[in-house]
Amino acid sequence: MTEYSHAPEPLGVPTRRAAIRLIDAVLRRGESIEAALPAATRMVHGPDRGLAHAIAAETLRRLPDLDALIDGATARPLPPDAKARTALRIALVQALVLGTPPHAAIATVLPLVEGGPRRLVHGVFGTLMRGGATLPTLPALPEAVAERWRAAWGETMVEAAQAAIAAPPPLDLTLADPSATEQWSATLGGTSLMPGHVRLTGDHAPVTELPGFAEGAWWVQDVAASLPARAIGAGRGHALDLCAAPGGKTMQLAAAGWQVTAVDQSNNRLKRLRENLHRTRLKAQVVQVNLLDWAPAAPADAVLIDAPCSATGIFRRHPDVLHRVHPTLVAELAELQARILLRAADWVKPGGTLVYATCSLEPAEGEAQIEALLRDRDNFVLKDDTPGRILPGHIAGGNDGFFIASLARKN
Template structure:
């Protein structure tokens, strides 16, 4: 009998592409189990994948989050007993199905690259469920279902039409919006970039090349900013000049708008990582602002300003089109916590505006607690402030001024032109 070999037995090689699927699994686990923002989890989750594989992991996770209720409905339709929500088998099936049904990955590659994710687990179950679904020829619905808790909350606040608009909006990633440093160059950049413009100073692109490869990026002629996100600073830029304070400013789109409009801007943010991006954006666009790393609840300016922009921390449910993880992470306790923080910031910052000056309060939220209710609370506490309704010409066509003088963008607005993020924006004037 020959002696046993002393050489170690090599584990079989995993299918090409498995590491990116493992990274997608880590991303989904970070969002769905630990409640982390998708972008925040990206660095750690993709530390062992590079280049296109990192982008693929992000794309897979984002599409799973866009389609999660519908993917789970498919899985549950062919299993005798529902798999636990956090079961690795369910996660692997979500990843395989979104590749096959949304991203166009060949079926054999979609399943082969996720089976290693359940090594030591129910591989036969995963393979069988996937096979049963794809053989049936079933497709995901054209209009995705929102998570039930989100649908219930938004329908109570805004009605069924808004919920339908939100479901339509999440079906695909949104177009790319750019804000121009010089609105007078709108026609030039529409032509050079091959986009469309919804108002002066704005260009919208569909299926654009990577941002850094687009004409005008290196020269700082524009920056990425959803058209709804540009509204808060537009309402101050109309009276450009003097001193402006931009609170919670990074990564800096609104700071750039105010600086381009002629304000001397003090940009305040507590996050060093986000401040780094703000400085990079200022350098690239050759615009100037005083950058201050500070907690706005501890910092105070040396003197009141002519204009104050409070783009307050919030639940960020208004940017669900590009960050679908918010639909699964945010719940009423987080919304209430953010609303209290906003109230504290507004109460402290309201004294930093000169009499006759303007304050703009904004949140990228679709929650009334972080918008309409917050405004009512502030005005009840500060009789020295009054709503200053914006001129319709400052808003994109199709975005109205509410009867009470503020602006609310919501799913369904500008739908024929590619939609917009959900924002609440109120411009106030200090009367005394």
């Protein structure tokens, strides 16, 4: 019996193949990079998995500009889903953004189009490199996204979003003990925008190796994501944290003195929440359940809803949302948010606080939800100190996009 074996692929090619699979999962199937990562990178390991992620993420971050370069160097436009186009995208992003030498960038891509338009890919890449191709300082947003955000927030916001996606986001930390802000800012070499917050910029050690991580003195949380729990403040009563995982807001509430019940449907995400609670030595009751099938035993003093949403506000770290989120998905999620919000409103004690938040830049997932709630429930009033809509660039040094509304239930 004859045995056949396949020669191993040239060094670096499996990593680029994994990157193409990630891009394909986002653009063709609407998956997030994180959801697609295990399957797409099953043949690569260690640092190569991280490199595949980086190539895919930077390609998606720069996609309109990469396509403009490619279209300017081809006689006839390549189909959007052509393998030759994707191969050129990842070769160009390596050479123009990630610092890969051009000869290595193209050499690791050409085997991916073996038996196909190899000469085309090689020729277009060579033409662009010899012509001194560059990418704009501010990446272009996908036109559909730019139009949607321009209509909702204006041209200034679109420009701020372009600036936000161009710059590596800082690392924001929330402290378990806000009174130690000055101490941890000095120890970590960071700056603070408010009590209980430290921001690190530039190069720093891996998160797990930073001072204070092992003893649970802080956790990673974008500064905008910390504002919903800050809107509730300190307390000694019962607080519900709904859609709670991975637990940043749960830990904030527990550290502020609340007795917290953290509710989420995802077992994997709740595993991370439990790990975070263990590391920080903070306590909360954890419940895995679909919110639409559950109700607390009694109303709570405070209810925080970090509702499932399109997550378009976190595009700086997750540029895939710019390409996989569309109006139909936003509408579907808005309908789910409305059901959750109306249901959870009944779980607030008279005199209690309801905070609704989404990491979205879509009005349907923010302002429209609160307007509908106030029409349907006349026993709630919007607090004057509500942070409201937080757009890119609202916080010095950068922030995720968020919507936050704080409401009081009347007696």
